Amino acid sequence: GQQVMQIPQYQHVQEGEDFTTYCNSSTTLSNIQWYKQRPGGHPVFLIQLVKSGEVKKQKRLTFQFGEAKKNSSLHITATQTTDVGTYFCAGPFGSARQLTFGSGTQLTVLP
Amino acid sequence: NAGVTQTPKFQVLKTGQSMTLQCAQDMNHNSMYWYRQDPGMGLRLIYYSASEGTTDKGEVPNGYNVSRLNKREFSLRLESAAPSQTSVYFCASAHAGTLIEQYFGPGTRLTVT
Numbered sequence: 178g179q180q181v182m183q184i185p186q187y188q189h190v191q192e193g194e195d196f197t198t199y200c201n202s203s204t205t206l207s208n209i210q211w212y213k214q215r216p217g218g219h220p221v222f223l224i225q226l227v228k229s230g231e232v233k234k235q236k237r238l239t240f241q242f243g244e245a246k247k248n249s250s251l252h253i254t255a256t257q258t259t260d261v262g263t264y265f266c267a268g269p270f271g272s273a274r275q276l277t278f279g280s281g282t283q284l285t286v287l288p
Numbered sequence: 289n290a291g292v293t294q295t296p297k298f299q300v301l302k303t304g305q306s307m308t309l310q311c312a313q314d315m316n317h318n319s320m321y322w323y324r325q326d327p328g329m330g331l332r333l334i335y336y337s338a339s340e341g342t343t344d345k346g347e348v349p350n351g352y353n354v355s356r357l358n359k360r361e362f363s364l365r366l367e368s369a370a371p372s373q374t375s376v377y378f379c380a381s382a383h384a385g386t387l388i389e390q391y392f393g394p395g396t397r398l399t400v401t
Contacts, residue, residue: 186328210389219378219392220331265330274319274388275346280330 179204179270183279191287196253198282200266207269209242209249210276215262223251223264256286289314292393294379300399301369309364309396311379319382320362321346321390322354324375331378337362369400 180203190196200209208227212220224233226242226249233240237260239252253260263283267276292313301307313320318339323331333346337356351373353365362381366373376397380390 183330208388219395220380220390221392222389225389269388274382274384275321275333275336276331276388276390277333278323278331280328 179268179277181266181268181277181279183266183282185282186280187283187285189285189287190256192258193255196256196260196284198251198264198266198284200249200251200279202247202268204268205246207246209246210267210269211240211249211251212265212267212278213262214265214281218262220265253284256284258286258288260284261286291315292379292381292391294377294393294396296396297394298397300401301366302401303370305369305400306365306367307369308366309377309379309398310361311363311393312361313379313381313391313393314360315381315383315391316359317381317383317391318359319384320356321380321382322352322362322364323378323380324348324373325378325395326375334364334377366398369398371400374398374400 182201210225211223214220230244231242237254241250263281265281266279295310321336322334335354337343340359355363378395379393382390
């Protein structure tokens with residue numbers, strides 16, 4: 178079945194440093210989604226990428242979808258303590274729009 | 289709009305006990321999902337429902353049953369709880385369309401002793 182792998186599993190950064198998490202799928206994806214989960218909270222949708230090579234920005238967050246549509250990355254510039262949480266990528270499959278989630282990258286930002 | 293609601297928020301069960309986790313959404317979404325989240329393993333799909341009256345197994349369905357009572361409600365039942373089912377359970381829903389964003393409920397933290 179479809180597998181979505183995400184690295185690193187954990188990342189500790191000093192406030193102000195940059196952060197990147199990477200996502201790789203075993204199959205070509207029609208699109209990829211990114212979610213953020215704050216500690217003790219639930220996943221919240223951030224963005225969906227659809228096109229090969231697509232790059233989208235949300236303030237300090239930059240999302241990329243690979244040319245082959247099998248990998249993606251999320252880059253945060255100048256991290257802040259509000260960026261703390263776990264970031265998940267997810268790839269769709271099936272007729273009911275099911276998602277396969279990566280295992281997530283847990284980001285800690287040290288003040 | 290309340291979005292996706294789940295009850296209860298916390299639950300402790302003894303091995304062998306049964307319980308039902310409730311989920312409801314008020315966004316008129318067709319699809320609903322149940323996930324479990326364990327440390328280091330991300331979110332794994334237990335069951336899903338593409339529309340009212342239909343349910344299908346996900347990646348980890350063993351030990352669970354579901355009911356799509358109507359378009360709003362999707363419940364998850366543990367018939368005979370086991371310690372391996374200790375987890376955080378999330379319900380989610382999604383609208384039909386090209387953007388398949390899933391909206392998650394606040395979760396239920398279940399401990400089976």
